[in-house]
Amino acid sequence: MNKFILFVLILLCLSGAAVAQQSENDRAMNRPVEPFPIIGNIYYVGASDVTSYLITTPKGHILIDSGYEETVPQIKANVAKLGFKLEDVKILLLNHAHYDHCGGLAELKKLTGARLLVSPPDASVLEDGGRSDFYFGGDKPVFPAVKVDERLTDGQTIALGGTSLKVIFTPGHTKGATSWTTDVTDGGRKYKVAFVSSLTTLDYKLADNPKYPEIAADYARTFQRLEKLKPDVFLVSHGVFFDLTEKAAKLRAGAGPNPFIDPAGYRTLIAGMKKSFEDRLKKEKTPEKK
Numbered sequence: 001m002n003k004f005i006l007f008v009l010i011l012l013c014l015s016g017a018a019v020a021q022q023s024e025n026d027r028a029m030n031r032p033v034e035p036f037p038i039i040g041n042i043y044y045v046g047a048s049d050v051t052s053y054l055i056t057t058p059k060g061h062i063l064i065d066s067g068y069e070e071t072v073p074q075i076k077a078n079v080a081k082l083g084f085k086l087e088d089v090k091i092l093l094l095n096h097a098h099y100d101h102c103g104g105l106a107e108l109k110k111l112t113g114a115r116l117l118v119s120p121p122d123a124s125v126l127e128d129g130g131r132s133d134f135y136f137g138g139d140k141p142v143f144p145a146v147k148v149d150e151r152l153t154d155g156q157t158i159a160l161g162g163t164s165l166k167v168i169f170t171p172g173h174t175k176g177a178t179s180w181t182t183d184v185t186d187g188g189r190k191y192k193v194a195f196v197s198s199l200t201t202l203d204y205k206l207a208d209n210p211k212y213p214e215i216a217a218d219y220a221r222t223f224q225r226l227e228k229l230k231p232d233v234f235l236v237s238h239g240v241f242f243d244l245t246e247k248a249a250k251l252r253a254g255a256g257p258n259p260f261i262d263p264a265g266y267r268t269l270i271a272g273m274k275k276s277f278e279d280r281l282k283k284e285k286t287p288e289k290k
């Protein structure tokens with residue numbers, strides 16, 4: 001497990017260091033893969049590692065995350081392959097406003113005409129193309145800017161065609177990082193599903209960060225909130241956080257219970273991420289020995 005977390009941290013640190021949209025690492029996370037039904041009315045339509053989820057309803061669909069600007073053609077093809085229409089997407093949601101998850105939202109909004117619903121802090125970042133992001137921001141846009149149609153409030157419910165998603169603000173990784181929970185029915189049984197935001201700390205300054213003074217408190221509260229959830233299925237912004245490739249292969253092989261039902265994997269993820277946050281914070285607060 002430690003090796004796994006280390007791998008994830010290294011992967012995301014590298015990605016964080018290279019703001020350019022398609023570094024080698026970015027390309028590795030953005031390879032086309034087969035779309036598939038995950039559980040209930042939730043479908044995987046993303047790339048090899050940057051995720052995108054389609055939640056279908058009789059009244060139109062919800063799409064979480066666009067991937068990179070360059071992921072959009074894959075999402076478009078994946079939705080069609082599963083027999084759905086991209087134009088039927090009515091609501092666009094976002095895990096957090098980093099270019100590998102929101103880069104394609106402007107294009108997807110154009111293609112679908114859907115309403116984009118985002119937390120207030122990440123909405124501001126989306127609308128200026130990432131310039132105001134506390135970490136990646138600067139003079140130049142990081143991704144195509146996109147207008148947000150509605151600013152979400154913590155705890156609100158997003159409802160469409162019999163599906164409802166509860167909004168849980170989980171800031172830290174970005175000021176407006178957001179998670180959701182929903183219930184699905186599959187094979188006559190009900191399951192609780194959590195869409196979980198990124199929880200890594202990249203190489204952020206966690207103590208006394210003038211650009212985000214409450215960052216450490218936000219992370220701490222986010223972990224507290226996520227520890228209370230007891231999802232059967234958890235789906236995250238990057239495949240490596242929940243063994244997407246391995247679970248998808250098992251699901252394809254067809255034997256046994258749905259591998260995405262993994263409550264223990266959720267607890268392991270949250271505990272591992274919390275520990276790496278706490279270790280980082282502690283290290284920052286400990287004066288270096290000369």
Ligand SMILES: [Zn+2]
Pocket residue numbers: 096098173198
């Ligand atoms: Zn991120």
